Amino acid sequence: MNLSVFICFVLFTFEVYSLNQNQGYIDNFLHVNKLFQEQKYNIKKSPLKYAQMAESIGKATDLRTMFSLRKELTAQISVAADNVTEIPGLVSTSSNQEPTKPPEPDISELCKIHANGIIEGINQQQFWALRMLDSAGKPPANLLGGGFKWLGDYEECLDIEGQTVANNLTYAFGTQYCMVTVVNIQALPPILPLYTPLNIGMCMPNSCTVNDTQRLIDIAVKNVTNNLFIAYQAECQEPDRPYDTRAVIVLVVISFFISIMTAGTVYDITLIQWPKWQQTAKQKEPDAVVAVEANEKIPLITDSVQIVQYQPGIFGKILLAFSVYTNGSKLLSTHQPEGSLTAINGIRFISMTWVILGHSYIFVLSDVDNVGTFLPEMMKRVTFPAVSNALVSVDTFFVLSGLLLTYLVMKEMAKKRGKLNWGMFYFHRFWRLTPPYMLVLMVYVSLFPYTGSGPQWKKDGNEYNYCKTSWYYNLLYINNFFDKQEDSCFGWAWYLANDMQFFVISPLILLPLFYFQLAGFAVLLAFLTGTVVATGVMATTWNAPMSMFDGGDLTNWGEIYIRPYFRMGPYLVGMFTGYLLYKTDLKLKINKFVNLFGWLVAAVLACAVLYGIYDDVNGNRPSQEVSSFYISVHRTVWGAAVSWVIFACAHGYGGYVNTVLSWKGFIPLSRLTYCAYLVHPPIIYYYLLTRRRLIHFTDTEIIYEFLGHLALSYAAAFITSMAFEAPMMGLEKVIFKRQEKKKK
16 A cells, blocks of 8 residues: 555654753753754755755645655545545445445545545646645755755644545545654664655644654655655644633642632631731821831830730631732842841842753754754853753752751751750751752643644653653652653652752761761761762773763763762752851851962862863863863862852852842842743743744844743742742641640
């Protein structure tokens, strides 16, 4: 059976496997490296072969190919139509032929009939059939630059209503947009490695199942390319499918949160805030009797009328925990207690901005039509390692986490003479992170598939099987130990798992530091030595490259990136810095020459880490020994540079750097960092998956996209904080303060 006529509806896509496929988060980075290598080296080294491949793909979509095979297909479909008994979509019938049981077909009869109707319609120049052809993708310009993703027109395809006649029966049908994954079963060195996935988009009759579509394209592709390609799998869009049970349950949960937030806000404004506003208004009125709250410090003889404020009960306090007004006021407040490390606010926000910038580049590469020319040019820029090596931005958060933990715990233990409620130590951390984390994961996995549509939309979401078999790894904070696709969920949460694991073992360092300083330093140094040595040894064993963009062996790169025993260096440096801040009580006097030397060393080390990969990604790869050394120490060195900035600023030696980082506007933005980290990947995914056209990368384009992702991520983070984060922190205070009062 020859069905290669349907190749006219194929929209060939020449790309490395999309970031939006159901793959693990770390795998995405590996595919970006593969994309860079293929585009940078293969296209430019063999442009003629690349052009020949493009020519064969274009020939497969040529209208003449379709008509040359029309007679064969028509004969095949006539046989199938004779065996049809009852078909959905039938408008009228006049056939009296006795039906016979048809043989088991490879492709459903109805799909074949509708497909033949499309051919007939095009031959007769019927408008609806020509629109189906028009909605198919066309070969773009700049094929050699990576323009091999031909999306066509998604809306035009879905807007078509077809009609055909076969054996005196009239059939009406709609259309659907499908994408097929095609792989080459023969290598085309050096331009196309074996089994490179290609995406094919087409406008198909809605009577064709996913299996029909896959088989049709498989036959067509094999015929036209002489068995060079096979159709591996297909996915057809369902833009208006109903909510499943999972989504309905999550919508009910969200409705509950909205209801209690509304009730808490109304309760807060009417019974708590309104009396305060009245008092304030009366105080501003001339010759008015001032109403004040009863207080033991107020003199007995006064002209003011004392008004006792309303005191909510336990139920009222629970409602207040969900008040948008109170929580919003706290979040947007720029007040900080005396002795706060104010520079941390700016560092936290800038680091989160850096993370979003890096993801704005790396997530989008599979949706760019000029990646083959743009990315190599970017790599040549001396300033670009700030983007290509943006991975160290996460190490800044490890430094901050270890520093704040040690600084605050040491002060608390000193205040309580070495005593600390270790049960609350762990519970508070788990309660602080987990509810917003799990609630965002729940909403993302369950509702994201229903929020958009488009030619590249993933109707079942980005997560494998809705995280049914892996979500509890995230709940237990052990998801960074699992690499398989079926074990991956909410991939960017690998950082949260590492941070929680470091927190869990931190008392092994905190207690010796508090009671026996030298012993504490020895334990900390042992951990640091272990993580550096382990990273260096395994990097050498696995022949790990210095950068993911240099074309080296990335087989084990994900393990080095997410395993805790390879990532603990910056956290330990942060703990050491936090201990120094505690011991100096922020009162250390630093000689101006020592201060200048410290800033100079920190700047040199930071630049060496950040820009040390420039030669490596531009073809001058160092020896494996040098690469392993860089991999083992660069994160720790970066952490040391960041720690100096915090240490100097905390002691008043930061100058204009401290002035900028301590700007009060960073305070509320800093509080939103955690929620921004949780929600920013879905924000970027939504933008990319709902696009109807590919992106043409320019500096201006990426600036606008980055700023849009940044603004929308923080807007979503504010909503997430109001709904899921702030209320849980408020509930913790209500519950445990009540227990403390009972004990007293």
